[in-house]
Amino acid sequence: MKEIRLMKGNEAIAEGVIRAGCDGYFGYPITPQSEVLEYLMATATEQRTGMVTLQAESEIASIHMVYGGAAAGKRVMTSSSSPGISLMQEGISFMAGTELPCLLLNVVRGGPGLGTIQPSQSDYFQSVKGGGHGDYKMIVLAPASVQEMYDFAKLGFELAFKHRIQVMVLSDGAIGQMMEKVELDDAVPRWSDEEIVKLHPWATTGKTPDRERNIITSLDLNPVKQEIINQNLQKKFRHIEETEVRFEEFMCDDAEYLFVAYGSSARVCQKAVAIGREKGIKVGLLRPITLFPFPSKELARLAKQVKGMQAIEMSAGQMVEDVRLAVNGAVPVEHYGRLGGIIPAPDEVLHVLEQNFIHS
Amino acid sequence: MTEEIIIAGFGGQGVLSMGKILAYSGMMQDKEVSWFPSYGPEMRGGTANVTVIISDERISSPILNKFDTAIILNQQSMDKFESSVKPGGLLIYDPNGIVHHPTRTDINIYTIDAADEAAKLGLAKIFNMFVLGAFLKIKPLIDDEYVHKGLEKSLPLRRHNLIPENEKAIAKGKELVTERFVLN
Structure with missing residues (x-):
């Protein structure tokens, strides 16, 4: 029989990422999502699976730690709420430019500015139309229950690595704070270093004599090349539009x-x-x-x-x-x-x- | 069966934890449950409330504005939620601190002297369990054995020694609950 627990949405996604084989969480507290970091800390993820849980000095540091972890082919994530997600937009755009997979969670609160800590859905444009600069898209998943907060951890990582894209779980203060029953499934183990080398040949896992260096950068000053990079990104987004619609x-x-x-x-x-x-x-x-x-x-x-x-x-x-x-x-x-x-x-x-x- | 409940009072009265124990107990009896709190500044004084739904079916909206039962523990909450009880619904309140008593005649109203009685018995800290008992007496949705399991689930292990005391308070609440008649 599957394990059933009564959990807050924020706790459910935290348990979800541990069981999805997450390698690292980097975040900074903000209401109404601080339970994510609290749960991971209280669970002592390093002892449980070896997953790193780290409270960074800011949201900007968090997203760039995610950038680094993702470049190494790891399953990494951050979470925040609206004002904190705004701070992360530059890093997200850089990850879009380098096609790095990651899981992002926004437990939306009312804005603009510091606004309120109560639930809102006013970050739709930011998530769906691209909050950072440049022509890019993220896959955006919108959970409507605590169960989906849990489920979208694993689904989010799967989609992120399948398409080498950033996956945003766009939740809100209500889903994050409420408790419902959650059915938990078995944990997926974290990837070993060997598995990462095999599964993600693009990752910066250390150069070996049999291949060229992997360079993760969004910079290419040659406009002809940059246009091709952008066209390839667009091709990927169209493919996602054809294959990943869920409702x-x-x-x-x-x-x-x-x-x-x-x-x-x-x-x-x-x-x-x-x-x-x-x-x-x-x-x-x-x-x-x-x-x-x-x-x-x-x-x-x-x-x-x-x-x-x-x-x-x-x-x-x-x-x-x-x-x-x-x-x-x-x-x-x-x-x-x-x-x-x-x-x-x-x-x-x-x-x-x-x-x-x-x-x- | 679907029971939609609002519990409201001051922050610190155990409003959220009463809701949590109720939700856990419902879950242990294999019901669908949801628990949606007011959160944030309310936790540090001011008013706090929680919506708890217990149902045999999948729960649609965990967020509501009409309730089958309102459990009210202060005047502000009475002012806010008396009108939110569905016609024929239930309102339970602790008259301690209530100046303006409910006046509706289309709902069932009960009182529970939880704060006073709990203080007399030296159980002031778990006065919310008297209130929970009062509710379970009027609406016996959950059997005692599952309330016990709910307490086990919602209290941390190091607090399990307090379960008999909590159960005593719940039993006392069941005894003390009194119907209040509103005169037309």
């Missing part, structure tokens, strides 16, 4: 109206769907699990079926832009969001949908 549908089969929401907003909408169905409203929910790549094709398909889509986000309207791009005017798409750390209630979002599409 969940809830009561969509006969839906006339559709909520589109991710993360904790999707949980609120799931309840709103249940209330709506009791009232006889044929409403469903599409929950993007990957925000990049976005489930655009599925939304375009559903646009032929439903009369309207209601995006719900704890932001002033960020994901809704991608929903509108996906349906391309086929059906009306409305946005509703609460700001500054407020979570909308299920009957509140249902009321908005009714006002926008049914009683209008």
Whole structure:
């Protein structure tokens, strides 16, 4: 029988990375995600699996430690919350430029600036459109439960190494702080040095006579070469768009109206769907699990079926832009969001949908 | 069965830990559970609250604004959450420190003199367990043996010597809970 525990989202992902064979965590505390570092420290990861857990002197130091660890072919990660993730953007862009795999966790709080410590989803643009400079994309996973916080640790590392890309788990204060049941699976062992050499021939594992030096750099001053580097990156992003889209549908089969929401907003909408169905409203929910790549094709398909889509986000309207791009005017798409750390209630979002599409 | 509960009071009254023990106990009885706290500055004084859901089915939203049960431990929380109880729902409160008592006539209201009784018995630190007992008396969702297991799970090993005391407080809470009738 599988082990079941009651855990906070932040604790679940910390346990998840240990069991996913993570080699190193480098981070700096910030509410509402400090439990990640606390859990790893309390678990004494060095004794348990040999995984390094290190509190760096800042977020900027953390991301560059991740950069170094990733260059050596290790499974490494950092976590922070919104203001701390902003500080890391330069390092993330450098990792995009060098195609280094890593796992990043943003337990989003309200902004801008120091904002609030309460949950928000206002970092969608930063995560999905590229918070750092240059043309790059990360794979962005949006957990909607504590179980997914756990699951996305292993999935995140798998995707990161499969595509040599940065994977961002875009969570929020609600998912990070709440407790739910989590089913734990068996641990994946950390890679040995020999395995890293074999699996990741690009890694800086020490030059051997049989190969050229591996150089990890994002700098190439020759524009012709730099254009090719960029074109190859774009090719990879298109491939990811074709192969890695993930989403969940809830009561969509006969839906006339559709909520589109991710993360904790999707949980609120799931309840709103249940209330709506009791009232006889044929409403469903599409929950993007990957925000990049976005489930655009599925939304375009559903646009032929439903009369309207209601995006719900704890932001002033960020994901809704991608929903509108996906349906391309086929059906009306409305946005509703609460700001500054407020979570909308299920009957509140249902009321908005009714006002926008049914009683209008 | 789905029971949606808000527990609210001052930070330091054991609001979050009461919710945690309830959630663990539910989990031990093989229920679906969720525990969503207010977090941050509330922990250092001010108000704290936690939403606990216990269900036979997968839980949709762990974040709610209407509840089957409100467990209220101070006036601010009474002001905030009395109106959030669903019609026909349950409100349990400790009258200690309450000036404006609840006035709704479409819900069931009970009181538990937890703070006073706990102080008398020298158990002031676990007065929240009196309140938990009161709730479990009115809504016997979880059997005693699973509450015991819930205590084992939520208390660190070095505190397991306190489990009998906690169980005594829960039993006492069950005895003390009293229905309060609101006159029209």
